[in-house]
Amino acid sequence: MVEADPLPHDLARLFSELVEETITDEQFAELDARIEADPEVRRLYAQYVELHASLERRWAEAPAPVAVPRTARRGRRRVVTVVAALAATVAVGVLLRPPPGPGPDTSAEAPAVPYATLVAAHGAVWADPNVDLALSAGQLPGVALRLDAGTAEFLLADGATVVARGPAALRFPARGRVAVDLGRVFCRCPTPASRVVVETPAGEVIDLGTEFAVESRPDRTARVAVVSGEVRVGSASGPSLRKGQSAEVRADGQLVVRALTAAELADLGGLVPSAEAPGPAGENRIRDPGFDRGLAADTWGGTDGHLSPDARGRAGPGLRVSARGFAAFPLCRQWVSTGDLGGKLVVASVWAATPADDPISPGQFAGLKVVFLDAHDREFGFVKQHLLTSRPVPGRFEQARLVAVAPPGTAAVSIQLILYAARGRSGAVVFDDAALAVADVPPTP
Amino acid sequence: MDDDRSRQFVMLFARHERDLYRYVLTLLPSPADAEDVVQEAAAALWQNFASFDPDRPFLPWACRFAYHQVLNFRRRQKTHRRMFSDAAVEALAVEWPEHARDADSRREALDGCLGKLPSADRDLVRLRYASEQDVAVLADRTGQTANALYKSLQRIRKSLMDCVTRTLAEER
Numbered sequence: 137m138v139e140a141d142p143l144p145h146d147l148a149r150l151f152s153e154l155v156e157e158t159i160t161d162e163q164f165a166e167l168d169a170r171i172e173a174d175p176e177v178r179r180l181y182a183q184y185v186e187l188h189a190s191l192e193r194r195w196a197e198a199p200a201p202v203a204v205p206r207t208a209r210r211g212r213r214r215v216v217t218v219v220a221a222l223a224a225t226v227a228v229g230v231l232l233r234p235p236p237g238p239g240p241d242t243s244a245e246a247p248a249v250p251y252a253t254l255v256a257a258h259g260a261v262w263a264d265p266n267v268d269l270a271l272s273a274g275q276l277p278g279v280a281l282r283l284d285a286g287t288a289e290f291l292l293a294d295g296a297t298v299v300a301r302g303p304a305a306l307r308f309p310a311r312g313r314v315a316v317d318l319g320r321v322f323c324r325c326p327t328p329a330s331r332v333v334v335e336t337p338a339g340e341v342i343d344l345g346t347e348f349a350v351e352s353r354p355d356r357t358a359r360v361a362v363v364s365g366e367v368r369v370g371s372a373s374g375p376s377l378r379k380g381q382s383a384e385v386r387a388d389g390q391l392v393v394r395a396l397t398a399a400e401l402a403d404l405g406g407l408v409p410s411a412e413a414p415g416p417a418g419e420n421r422i423r424d425p426g427f428d429r430g431l432a433a434d435t436w437g438g439t440d441g442h443l444s445p446d447a448r449g450r451a452g453p454g455l456r457v458s459a460r461g462f463a464a465f466p467l468c469r470q471w472v473s474t475g476d477l478g479g480k481l482v483v484a485s486v487w488a489a490t491p492a493d494d495p496i497s498p499g500q501f502a503g504l505k506v507v508f509l510d511a512h513d514r515e516f517g518f519v520k521q522h523l524l525t526s527r528p529v530p531g532r533f534e535q536a537r538l539v540a541v542a543p544p545g546t547a548a549v550s551i552q553l554i555l556y557a558a559r560g561r562s563g564a565v566v567f568d569d570a571a572l573a574v575a576d577v578p579p580t581p
Numbered sequence: 582m583d584d585d586r587s588r589q590f591v592m593l594f595a596r597h598e599r600d601l602y603r604y605v606l607t608l609l610p611s612p613a614d615a616e617d618v619v620q621e622a623a624a625a626l627w628q629n630f631a632s633f634d635p636d637r638p639f640l641p642w643a644c645r646f647a648y649h650q651v652l653n654f655r656r657r658q659k660t661h662r663r664m665f666s667d668a669a670v671e672a673l674a675v676e677w678p679e680h681a682r683d684a685d686s687r688r689e690a691l692d693g694c695l696g697k698l699p700s701a702d703r704d705l706v707r708l709r710y711a712s713e714q715d716v717a718v719l720a721d722r723t724g725q726t727a728n729a730l731y732k733s734l735q736r737i738r739k740s741l742m743d744c745v746t747r748t749l750a751e752e753r
Contacts, residue, residue: 142743152735154610156716164610164663172669175676182607182673182680183687187742189603190688191710192612271696433635434589437596439685465689471596513595548595554689 143180151184193515251308252276252290252298256521256538259286261302280307280317290314295330296343298323309335316352323348325365338385342368344376358385361396421472421572422551427455435470442466442555446566450487450533454568457502458494459557467554471509472572478544482506485537486553486570488523492530496555496563501525503554504536506572511547522556524565533568542574590630593639594623600684604644604677608651608670610663618654622647641678648674687745694744702737709734 143151150167153159159167170177254271262271263282271277271288281288283302290298293311300306304319314321315335324347325331334341334350338358341350346365352358360369361382368374369383375391377383382396424435430445431437436455443466446456457466484506490496505520523536542549553567601622606615625646633642651674655664665673695703708719709730716734720727 142746143739145739148735148739148742152731152738155612156731156734157611158716158731159610159663161663168665168669172666172672175672178669178673178676179680182677183746184738184742185607186603186681186684186687187691187738187745189599189606190691191706191738191741193599194710433593433637433639437638440682465686467685467689471592473592473595513598 147180151181155188251311252292254288255291256289257519260288261285276308280305292332295327296323296325296332316350318352318354320349320351338387339370339389342372344368356387360385361400419573421474422470422570425570427453427568436468438468439466443468448491449566449568454566456564456566457555458564459555459562465554465556467552469550469552471548471550473548477542477546477574480542481575482542483573484551485535487533487535487568488565489533490524490528490530491564491566494562494564495530496524500563501556502565503556504538505552505554506538507550507552508543508546509548509550510545517543590627597640597643600640601643601647605647605651607673607677618650622650625650686749690745690748693748694741697744705733706737
């Protein structure tokens with residue numbers, strides 16, 4: 137049972153003094169007595185410790201937002217390393233972490249309904265790590281998003297897909313509009329309602345039902361390449377570009393149109409949405425990928441009481457993750473030791489369907505999440521993708537596929553299959569045929 | 582112990598070390614003490630891994646060993662450390678599996694709640710947890726009083742805990 141009552145202020149003070157190790161003897165005696173006497177205090181205390189340890193783990197060893205030399209506080213010792221030494225079987229990698237640079241203030245007001253939602257991020261490094269937190273929480277900061285590296289895939293409110301490749305600076309100033317101040321984006325607008333306008337310093341690119349790419353350069357020129365359909369450049373009455381055409385847009389607005397070359401098409405290949413990105417057909421690192429053994433100590437685990445084998449998998453058994461009116465985000469997961477993966481391409485996929493006897497309702501969906509862990513089993517990055525988001529047909533399986541470049545220092549990954557059970561007492565998802573493969577990043581054409 | 586068994590132990594321990602640390606940290610108020618006990622528990626688990634039944638979950642088995650290590654630690658350190666009473670520790674240990682039941686959901690909700698914090702609060706909590714420095718040192722470096730920083734961190738952690746609780750309640 138989850139209570140919605142807030143943490144009482146007096147307990148918040150005692151808990152805080154305890155974890156900061158500033159608690160007085162009198163306060164400690166009071167806390168000890170209350171923990172001993174009151175199960176509710178024990179519940180709140182256990183949750184507070186969980187929160188504190190989660191924060192500690194999330195940011196342990198991360199660079200601080202201001203330059204402060206490390207000296208005083210005693211960091212957590214690395215127990216896994218000790219165990220690894222005992223067992224003498226696991227190679228221990230080196231901890232590195234992409235440095236978060238100074239970035240924009242993300243406190244500006246976001247629209248009530250996000251104009252865009254981040255659905256996948258592949259090796260994405262944001263100039264401001266707070267942007268990543270906000271995007272991962274389904275929010276869209278009302279400031280320019282500065283993507284230093286990697287790719288980020290957004291789903292717009294009306295169904296268009298925008299994939300950005302870093303370095304890039306982009307904004308979503310209004311519904312159906314993306315402003316690309318710098319860098320490249322690929323847009324796919326599958327329906328008339330989903331058409332988008334791309335704003336660049338060189339002018340607008342207006343979609344007429346198509347797939348196209350736009351590159352915005354620092355000198356206020358731009359390049360537009362149309363893969364299919366048609367766009368107008370400059371304004372609604374401006375010249376049009378059709379499938380197979382590419383145009384240089386000069387700073388004065390003049391266009392130089394030419395045929396789209398094979399090299400440009402190959403270059404655009406790195407920006408296609410993740411579900412269609414090329415990936416390796418390497419060894420599947422998942423143990424029991426088809427859930428044939430159900431739950432076992434050395435394979436799949438997760439949220440107790442919400443996981444069960446299901447005979448109606450995609451081909452044979454699958455694993456059912458159910459809301460059952462309790463957990464907000466029940467999940468199953470598998471920890472996979474990979475050795476040093478830094479800079480390698482990681483491709484993860486899974487099939488999922490909602491069962492006819494306990495279908496998910498609007499607002500509920502499934503997710504595939506790959507969490508990167510360092511040699512000390514600390515999480516220091518993740519990518520995720522949602523599926524079953526658009527009124528899925530019960531029993532019909534969909535595939536989610538993530539392609540990401542593992543951050544330096546990756547020694548293991550946790551693959552997580554999540555049911556986002558928002559505001560639902562019921563609803564379930566059956567997962568099947570999970571895969572995790574690793575390959576070298578192909579050279580840029 | 583053969584290589585496969587060794588590898589299985591390392592894999593299981595790495596997978597559950599975080600939960601084991603939280604379990605011990607709940608019973609011992611000092612993070613440094615909790616770290617010491619988890620290390621001792623790791624050695625004990627390794628020495629006794631032959632008795633582990635791979636068809637049963639690892640964490641409850643590991644927690645039993647860790648609990649005994651906690652009791653041993655308390656006996657050794659009783660006159661030197663601030664400790665919860667025996668009754669409090671026993672009650673916390675017995676109820677911990679129930680408290681930890683929705684830990685995955687709470688961690689997932691925490692992602693969203695961090696994103697909702699004002700940026701100044703996010704920066705402060707990140708500074709506190711990323712720098713591994715005492716608040717007194719951080720206060721000196723940031724030009725604030727230690728008391729003001731402590732109060733801010735107390736407020737932010739309460740805000741995050743309330744947000745996580747509210748998020749899970751709304752999902753019901």
